[in-house]
Amino acid sequence: NSSGPLTSSAAEDGERIMPSRIYVAPPDLHLLIEAGWIRLSRGPRENRHRPAIDPLFRSAARAYGPRVVGIVLTGLLDDGAVGLHVIKSEGGVAIVQDPKEAMFPSMPSSAMKAGEVDFVLRVSEIPQKILELAREPWKPIDLTRAKDIERAAVSPEGEKMSEELDERRMGKPSMFTCPECSGTLWEVQDGDLLRFRCRVGHAFSPEAVRDGYSDSVEGALWTAVRTLEESAALERRLSKQAAARGDLLSADRFGDVAIGREQQAAMIRDILMSKKRTEENADEIA
Template structure:
């Protein structure tokens, strides 16, 4: 069986507004595919992205609405705090668990496009930090879709495109100004879909989790194997999933993490814990100082000496934490020298 591709899914993050604008600027008015785009955004802000893209595009640009048909020759943009999900030939906007701390998430869009469209879909990863979109690219290619990554040297933030190429296996890379012509060639190709694998149970389950489908949560099994790590979002157990040469993580309620995003979130959690520890040490130092002065006033020399020692220990430890936080060196390699200074 031979088909033609008719769905383009695009993901971007930091630096993505400029890249998306340049991409849609190059799409002709008779573009034969539907374009669905996710840009990571704060949950509470109203997105101006449809208006920004509409000013640059010859195609109609609209914010996503639940239940809308996916129409060729249109650009549909994700809205804040809702995943953009492909369900057959329509759009769904569930408020499912965040992936890599984001909702909407690039991986959710790509994975749902892989499930519903498979070889009819093209995935495009544009500028962004960390490795969002990589798991979605793996899923898309597993279903016969094709992947494009913005040429990293052309991206304001090259990490997402780099991971899409190196780990996700995207077949093509180009500066964003050249991607419209590349899409035109890919959409014009006739694609033999004989032998394309159906969506896996893992893929179906993960999309169902994004849709908050109760059946995906009620089963006894969870995707993956216990990893020994905790979920930064809900502190539940994370399960490791190996797919297409990439290991990633998902918890029981569906929060999902790629390796780079999980490491970054853990670093943020560690910094938060250090600030809490610093606060506790500063309070201990202040209390010890006050209690020591009171003991001296009452003539309790032994107690005053003990409180002065506690004050000195707390201030020394607080100084160490302040140096670590100031320098941002929270790795194990940085700790021995710092600890030795006290």
């Protein structure tokens, strides 16, 4: 609160939206917007995060339509790209930070690729643009549509989501599985924009699915290292027991298996560690 004239606070479920206030999503909760109110939801992660930007943008656009301004700043991957696309489709304004000045240009670049944006600005230029937009006359909201939203049933994720935005209703089963729960992913191709959602509600962009699979592959490889090393240790123990009772043929056979398992584990470990060193070097260069 000491960094500017606006009061900021962690959002609370059911809190009335007040002017000139900054609401911050609490940890591990999606921040959703309903007409006049804030909702918090521990619904499934989107793009592998909770809170995530897309549910906030999507719910704000559904509640306030052309009165919404969505802004995507520096960040990794592409969270916010789909949400900003929804804001534009509901008549709102889309602003992204100029990727050329962003420390991590992936999020603003992805938002620009996902659909039309109204302004690409440097961070220093964004406050003035917000003031200009706030001073413009409010665009009217279709009251019939607002009442339909108010009557809409809340999904298991805690969000009043229109059918056209729910991949499980409008999409088709894909060949991919959810990186979070391994369930089937439904996919929707909206122009150049591809998005996925599983039965329980985990939602992903292609980049988020890719990131999830990368983590799954790494986890599976470390599991393989552990299994191979445990198997080698067992073979060594059996070899010693066989040698102790004079069964040298069995002792050699167990020892050979142990050597093979240890070599396989070492090979996979080297692959994983070389990948880690490559990522660390890339971070240092960036």
